[in-house]
Amino acid sequence: MRARVSPGIAIILLLLAGFVLAAAGAELLSPADPLRQSLLLRLREPGFASRTATYWLGTDDLGRDLLSRILYGARASLLVAALSVSVSLVVGTALGLLAGWFRGWTAVLIMRFVDTMLSIPAILLAVLTVAVLGPGFIKLVMVLGLTRWPRYTRVAYAATLQVAGLPYIKAAEMAGCGATRILWRHILPNIAGPLMVVATSEFGLMILFEAGLSFLGLGIQPPYPSWGSIMSAGRQYVTRAWWLTVFPGACLFVLVLCVNVFGDWLRDRVDPRSRSR
Amino acid sequence: MSDAPALVVENLSLAIGPAGLVDGVGFQVAPGEVMAIVGESGCGKSVTAQAIMRLLPDAIRQTGGRILLGGRDISAIPERAMRAVRGQLMSMIFQEPQAALDPLTTVGSQIAEALRQPLGRVRGEVLRMLRDVGISDPERRIDQHPFELSGGMCQRIMIASALISRPAVLIADEPTTALDVTIQAQILDLLRRLAIERQTAVVLITHDMGVVADIADRMAVMYAGRIAEAGPTAEIFAAPRHPYTALLLASIPRLSDVPKSKLAVIEGRVPNPSEFGPGCRFASRCPRADARCAAETPPLRPLGAGRLTACFHAEPPHGTQP
Amino acid sequence: MNTLEITGLKVHFPGRGGAPVRAVDGVSLSIAAGETLGLVGESGCGKSTVSNATVGLLSPTEGSVKVLGTELAGASRETLRAIRAKAQMVFQDPVTSLNPRMTIGEAVGEPLLVRGLARGAALRDQVGALLEEVGLRADHAGRYPHQFSGGQRQRIVIARALALRPALLVCDEPVSALDVSVRAQILNLLVELQARHGMSTLFVSHDLAVVRHVCDRVAVMYLGRIVELAPRDALYSAPRHPYTKALLAAVPEPDPVTQRAKPRVPLEGEIPSPANPPPGCRFHTRCPIAVDRCRSEEPAWRAVGAASVACHLA
Numbered sequence: 001m002r003a004r005v006s007p008g009i010a011i012i013l014l015l016l017a018g019f020v021l022a023a024a025g026a027e028l029l030s031p032a033d034p035l036r037q038s039l040l041l042r043l044r045e046p047g048f049a050s051r052t053a054t055y056w057l058g059t060d061d062l063g064r065d066l067l068s069r070i071l072y073g074a075r076a077s078l079l080v081a082a083l084s085v086s087v088s089l090v091v092g093t094a095l096g097l098l099a100g101w102f103r104g105w106t107a108v109l110i111m112r113f114v115d116t117m118l119s120i121p122a123i124l125l126a127v128l129t130v131a132v133l134g135p136g137f138i139k140l141v142m143v144l145g146l147t148r149w150p151r152y153t154r155v156a157y158a159a160t161l162q163v164a165g166l167p168y169i170k171a172a173e174m175a176g177c178g179a180t181r182i183l184w185r186h187i188l189p190n191i192a193g194p195l196m197v198v199a200t201s202e203f204g205l206m207i208l209f210e211a212g213l214s215f216l217g218l219g220i221q222p223p224y225p226s227w228g229s230i231m232s233a234g235r236q237y238v239t240r241a242w243w244l245t246v247f248p249g250a251c252l253f254v255l256v257l258c259v260n261v262f263g264d265w266l267r268d269r270v271d272p273r274s275r276s277r
Numbered sequence: 278m279s280d281a282p283a284l285v286v287e288n289l290s291l292a293i294g295p296a297g298l299v300d301g302v303g304f305q306v307a308p309g310e311v312m313a314i315v316g317e318s319g320c321g322k323s324v325t326a327q328a329i330m331r332l333l334p335d336a337i338r339q340t341g342g343r344i345l346l347g348g349r350d351i352s353a354i355p356e357r358a359m360r361a362v363r364g365q366l367m368s369m370i371f372q373e374p375q376a377a378l379d380p381l382t383t384v385g386s387q388i389a390e391a392l393r394q395p396l397g398r399v400r401g402e403v404l405r406m407l408r409d410v411g412i413s414d415p416e417r418r419i420d421q422h423p424f425e426l427s428g429g430m431c432q433r434i435m436i437a438s439a440l441i442s443r444p445a446v447l448i449a450d451e452p453t454t455a456l457d458v459t460i461q462a463q464i465l466d467l468l469r470r471l472a473i474e475r476q477t478a479v480v481l482i483t484h485d486m487g488v489v490a491d492i493a494d495r496m497a498v499m500y501a502g503r504i505a506e507a508g509p510t511a512e513i514f515a516a517p518r519h520p521y522t523a524l525l526l527a528s529i530p531r532l533s534d535v536p537k538s539k540l541a542v543i544e545g546r547v548p549n550p551s552e553f554g555p556g557c558r559f560a561s562r563c564p565r566a567d568a569r570c571a572a573e574t575p576p577l578r579p580l581g582a583g584r585l586t587a588c589f590h591a592e593p594p595h596g597t598q599p
Numbered sequence: 600m601n602t603l604e605i606t607g608l609k610v611h612f613p614g615r616g617g618a619p620v621r622a623v624d625g626v627s628l629s630i631a632a633g634e635t636l637g638l639v640g641e642s643g644c645g646k647s648t649v650s651n652a653t654v655g656l657l658s659p660t661e662g663s664v665k666v667l668g669t670e671l672a673g674a675s676r677e678t679l680r681a682i683r684a685k686a687q688m689v690f691q692d693p694v695t696s697l698n699p700r701m702t703i704g705e706a707v708g709e710p711l712l713v714r715g716l717a718r719g720a721a722l723r724d725q726v727g728a729l730l731e732e733v734g735l736r737a738d739h740a741g742r743y744p745h746q747f748s749g750g751q752r753q754r755i756v757i758a759r760a761l762a763l764r765p766a767l768l769v770c771d772e773p774v775s776a777l778d779v780s781v782r783a784q785i786l787n788l789l790v791e792l793q794a795r796h797g798m799s800t801l802f803v804s805h806d807l808a809v810v811r812h813v814c815d816r817v818a819v820m821y822l823g824r825i826v827e828l829a830p831r832d833a834l835y836s837a838p839r840h841p842y843t844k845a846l847l848a849a850v851p852e853p854d855p856v857t858q859r860a861k862p863r864v865p866l867e868g869e870i871p872s873p874a875n876p877p878p879g880c881r882f883h884t885r886c887p888i889a890v891d892r893c894r895s896e897e898p899a900w901r902a903v904g905a906a907s908v909a910c911h912l913a
Contacts, residue, residue: 168706511856534812
């Protein structure tokens with residue numbers, strides 16, 4: 001029953017822990033203030049040492065330390081992803097549980113709405129909403145969270161329908177449990193596995209969405225750093241200052257890859273259990 | 278037995294990783310004979326059947342023994358030739374006939390496929406086979422799909438497709454477990470009749486002692502990967518020699534026992550492969566076990582009249598025979 | 600007063616082609632205090648539907664189900680909840696009968712907890728006593744279902760059903776999913792518990808030998824109706840209905856001598872669809888002795904000796 005962790009997964013888990021620590025400890029780890037500009041230190045290459053500090057990953061077009069900006073950018077990425085995933089997880093699961101438990105018209109209404117939501121390209125919806133509401137951290141989280149819940153609803157709905165038909169739910173009814181207790185104690189813990197798998201894959205997607213929106217100038221607003229906006233700003237210097245696009249891009253790539261591999265591993269761990277009995 | 282056996286299994290051992298699943302299982306089946314392998318879940322009866330068909334899941338390896346089909350060792354046959362052996366010389370039927378049939382193909386085509394012929398060319402033969410397995414109105418049924426048929430009819434179709442090529446051996450893995458009793462009785466009658474008429478050697482895998490009593494000529498009782506006892510069905514039921522067989526038979530409610538009386542119980546549970554010790558695997562639950570049973574594996578030894586048992590205490594003291 | 604009184608019960612489900620599936624179509628039976636009634640039949644005969652309707656997990660389309668005199672048909676949620684304190688259920692598959700994310704102690708104690716009957720240390724003590732009563736250890740209450748074997752799980756399910764000290768226990772195929780040797784343990788336990796607590800039991804099974812072992816009276820169902828209801832010994836020694844006879848003949852007995860000497864009563868064909876039951880006697884399409892009258896006229900219930908039979912020719 002004990003989880004066997006292969007060396008590959010161990011590396012992935014270590015890398016993920018590294019990203020989380022970097023994001024959480026950005027103040028401690030950053031060699032410089034990510035917002036402090038210095039026109040004298042514009043576009044310095046990685047490893048450049050001034051009299052006061054060493055710029056390990058170089059500086060950007062406003063002379064800010066890139067390493068510090070990437071660390072703070074990791075915080076923005078993870079925070080936006082975590083919060084928006086939480087919002088959509090809660091909203092989507094609640095609606096899926098309701099649809100699966102009450103079935104009938106409730107289910108028809110909710111699931112039709114889900115179908116409608118899923119037929120709108122999510123990134124387009126996010127871009128339009130931000131364009132109308134204007135950018136901002138909370139708005140970004142809400143926009144991402146409230147456009148991405150339908151996938152959870154689908155999974156929660158199917159899983160609830162399946163679990164609700166099992167004898168232990170009948171037994172809970174026989175015991176005298178009310179609907180709230182049955183949903184909360186008997187159904188939710190037993191549909192959590194597949195929902196977590198969805199949440200992980202969505203987490204990777206949210207990181208990409210945040211980077212994409214920030215790249216387009218619709219996400220985290222300057223001067224605050226985000227990998228997307230760093231890359232966006234670095235785009236025009238690609239030939240002169242490759243580090244401005246390569247380093248945040250590499251971070252984005254590695255983080256999303258780790259999240260996705262972790263998600264696959266999680267799915268393999270969750271699935272056999274739900275498939276066998 | 279004067280006939281040369283159609284199937285011989287010698288000292289078959291199977292393992293999953295380091296754990297042994299089946300340990301030194303051997304038996305033979307003559308043409309026209311029904312040999313039952315009976316045991317509770319996890320005893321190794323189904324993997325034994327899969328090993329005979331060479332259809333083991335990837336995780337399970339054969340670690341020893343031989344399987345002789347008409348005197349020929351099939352472990353030497355390459356996989357491509359084995360495909361011809363399956364279906365031509367040896368067929369298998371399963372517990373869930375509806376799941377084993379292709380839902381998109383008519384039953385006639387599926388039976389014809391066992392002959393490797395298009396249905397058009399062998400239609401007459403398929404119709405004869407359908408009639409032979411007791412399908413009424415075969416002209417209509419031949420062009421139907423499995424979902425249009427009941428479970429009992431699907432099992433008849435499975436049997437038809439398994440036997441149309443006249444294989445020497447039929448492996449029947451719990452063929453009636455998913456069926457109702459009245460349908461089960463029909464299928465068992467059918468299997469017995471076809472075995473005799475077509476001189477097919479039948480290996481019947483089952484957990485149901487009633488099914489064994491009904492159609493098996495001989496039986497082998499398996500426990501935790503080993504044969505506990507084997508021999509002619511009538512003799513084993515009349516006087517089981519292995520304590521496991523005796524307790525198992527005594528634990529079944531019968532139409533002849535006293536209602537609400539206490540049924541015999543086997544204490545404890547079947548050991549996992551990781552818990553197998555050096556001795557008899559039934560020792561921890563056995564009322565007759567002594568120190569020797571826990572230390573030493575009892576060999577499967579002959580007791581006369583074609584009977585074999587793997588127990589040091591197979592000759593019970595007077596008066597304790599259940 | 601009878602513990603259970605079912606009169607003219609009908610449970611129909613919406614069918615695919617418009618015609619309703621008449622899963623249960625006019626069933627009447629009663630169970631006296633302390634009595635065990637067996638309900639046997641093949642798959643699709645409606646026996647599980649009857650058991651679900653008995654505890655209010657399905658509502659009757661027509662007819663009446665009374666537990667200790669209280670009507671379930673059309674009962675309010677509160678009434679249903681109150682009745683379920685008196686009528687509990689044991690399911691077929693012990694694996695899916697227990698919430699995998701709940702300890703067995705929580706599962707067994709849940710009926711007491713949610714009804715406010717016990718909590719804290721008192722609840723723990725009662726759960727411990729219940730586990731011991733079914734042959735498990737009280738200190739295993741903190742374990743999860745996957746740590747137990749199938750037979751042990753069925754004991755846990757039984758302990759949960761006993762928690763409210765029900766007057767009626769409905770057992771729906773309680774041993775069908777278990778291995779042969781484990782089956783005996785659970786049957787012994789059920790017989791013992793019943794003798795100790797004197798509860799009434801509705802025992803649903805397809806296995807005639809098992810039913811004979813635990814029941815006082817037996818009802819045989821076919822296609823949504825009871826065809827014969829008789830005291831155990833009368834039913835097994837002198838079955839009246841041709842379907843009962845065929846069922847008994849079809850049971851493979853674990854004894855080669857009697858089994859092979861047994862006359863075969865071959866039943867032709869398959870069970871018709873409950874969405875479109877045959878007219879007249881529902882069994883006539885498979886009955887070996889059916890006459891013209893059986894095809895047109897529905898047989899009435901009548902007493903033949905100790906049995907009640909629905910057959911023109913019994």
